[in-house]
Amino acid sequence: MRQHGPGRWVLLLAAFFVSLAHGQAEERARVCAGCHGADGNSVASGVPSIAAQPGVFLENYLVLTREGLRGSDVMQNLLKGVPDADIVQLARHYSVLPSRPTPGARDKALYARGRSLAASSRCGSCHTPSYRGQQQMPRLAGQREEFLLEAMRAYRGSGRPGGDTIMAAALYGVGDADLKALAHFLAQSR
Numbered sequence: 001m002r003q004h005g006p007g008r009w010v011l012l013l014a015a016f017f018v019s020l021a022h023g024q025a026e027e028r029a030r031v032c033a034g035c036h037g038a039d040g041n042s043v044a045s046g047v048p049s050i051a052a053q054p055g056v057f058l059e060n061y062l063v064l065t066r067e068g069l070r071g072s073d074v075m076q077n078l079l080k081g082v083p084d085a086d087i088v089q090l091a092r093h094y095s096v097l098p099s100r101p102t103p104g105a106r107d108k109a110l111y112a113r114g115r116s117l118a119a120s121s122r123c124g125s126c127h128t129p130s131y132r133g134q135q136q137m138p139r140l141a142g143q144r145e146e147f148l149l150e151a152m153r154a155y156r157g158s159g160r161p162g163g164d165t166i167m168a169a170a171l172y173g174v175g176d177a178d179l180k181a182l183a184h185f186l187a188q189s190r
Contacts, residue, residue, distance in 0.1 A: 025089040031078060032090065041100040048147045052099035056135045058091035070162040099142045099190075106188045114185025117178055121170060123186075131189050145187035152179045 032050070036042050040051030050058065065071030066079035066087070079087075118124065118131070126137045133139035140148065154160035156171035156179070171179070 025086055025093065028082070028086060028090055029093055032094075036094075039100070040094045040097045041102075042144055042147075045144075045146055046150065047144070049099065049102070049143055050094045051097035052132070052142075053095055053139050054133045054135055054137065055091045055095035057133060057138045058094055059087055060136050061138075062087045062091060064162050099139065101142055101190060102144050102187050104145065104187070107184060110181050110184045111188055113178075114181035114183070117182050118185055121174075121182075123170075123182075126166075131186055140186040141189040143187055145183050148183040148186055149179055152183065 032040075035044055035047045036050050037044075040049060042049045061070060062079060062082075063084070065075045066082055068076050071079075123140070124131065127140050128134050128137070131139070131141035151160065152171055152174075153176075155163055155167040156174060158168045160168075174182075
């Protein structure tokens with residue numbers, strides 16, 4: 001009988017734990033899919049799409065939610081006790097999935113108004129000129145319109161838990177009609 005050194009067992013145990021962790025991450029992704037869509041593109045009103053979001057943004061958001069500083073009660077409860085390694089895996093998983101266009105027809109006038117407002121407000125200076133986000137800045141392009149509108153209203157009113165003060169300042173005093181135009185433009189952007 002051939003003897004195997006301890007290195008082989010270390011490799012087998014490592015492979016076992018990696019597969020176990022991978023299985024946990026897959027199960028967590030199935031739970032996420034219940035609201036955010038199987039491919040990270042939400043079809044539920046008010047629920048954001050998470051496909052193609054920057055990995056750093058997703059990691060930060062998930063950690064802040066796990067710690068009770070962001071997100072809904074449902075999300076906070078789902079993330080309680082989730083280890084950092086699983087959060088990193090979830091973020092990586094969703095960050096590489098392609099974003100799909102949200103349903104809805106483009107209103108040409110509203111889109112043009114939103115594009116003008118986004119340019120004059122310099123939204124692209126943080127979220128990139130394509131509005132696809134970067135590092136800790138979320139992707140806005142192709143996001144659900146009603147989610148964007150509600151999020152901007154919350155930022156404007158400083159009512160977004162754990163919200164960014166820069167966004168609160170950027171949206172301070174912006175009227176609902178302009179927020180609606182911005183949300184429409186960003187949702188219809190690819």
